[in-house]
Amino acid sequence: MLQIKVLGPGCPKCKTTYNNVLEALKQTNVEANVEKVEDIEEMMKYNILTTPVLMMNDQIKVKGRIAQVSEIIELLKK
Amino acid sequence: MENQSLVKEICPTTTQEWIKNGALLVDIREKDEVEQLAYDVPLLINIPLSEFEDRYTEIPKDKEVVMVCKSGARSLRAAGFLVNHGYKHVVNMQHGITRWVQKGFPTKGDVSTETGNDSCCASSACC
Numbered sequence: 001m002l003q004i005k006v007l008g009p010g011c012p013k014c015k016t017t018y019n020n021v022l023e024a025l026k027q028t029n030v031e032a033n034v035e036k037v038e039d040i041e042e043m044m045k046y047n048i049l050t051t052p053v054l055m056m057n058d059q060i061k062v063k064g065r066i067a068q069v070s071e072i073i074e075l076l077k078k
Numbered sequence: 079m080e081n082q083s084l085v086k087e088i089c090p091t092t093t094q095e096w097i098k099n100g101a102l103l104v105d106i107r108e109k110d111e112v113e114q115l116a117y118d119v120p121l122l123i124n125i126p127l128s129e130f131e132d133r134y135t136e137i138p139k140d141k142e143v144v145m146v147c148k149s150g151a152r153s154l155r156a157a158g159f160l161v162n163h164g165y166k167h168v169v170n171m172q173h174g175i176t177r178w179v180q181k182g183f184p185t186k187g188d189v190s191t192e193t194g195n196d197s198c199c200a201s202s203a204c205c
Contacts, residue, residue, distance in 0.1 A: 009151055039081075040081065040082045040154060040155070040158075041081070041082040041083070041084060043155060043158075044082065044084050044085075044155065044158030044159070044161075044162065047158070047159045047162055047163075048155055049127050049130050049131060049152075049155055049156060049159055050127050050128055051155075064128060
């Protein structure tokens, strides 16, 4: 199953990205495990600098800004 | 403060001692934040977090380095990034310029921007 992570300290931009992921999954009926990562030690493992970060199967797809629903849908199609 | 063991953290008062001993301060806030209010210390470079991945090698590896920002959160991630890239003499300053100002330590610019009660999300590129 697809693993999706949204990494960030839990600020408004992180929450918006997380909600956009859920919306994109709803619109595409794609099954995925979605995790919000706010733990600093985990973020450091991935060398996260600017946040939020959207990761799919441990690959950084979007960093330092909100990922839009349409953008996430495109990423899900790949 | 953040729960982690990768990076050593020090407070603003201890940072003053490190500066007296020749440590380099690396401020990772964005340019607009630095233009409003800056740390006033002898050895300081500003590498915004949004440029850090491309410019971190400007930081010397053989020098004591203290990473700083507004609240200590973003600088901690930058410090972790440096440790993961082989830097041995890096620490993070907890609480950032917010506590620095509260302590009356030297700055340049408008300290009124630092009320200390807004979360890190107040500025343009907060987290």
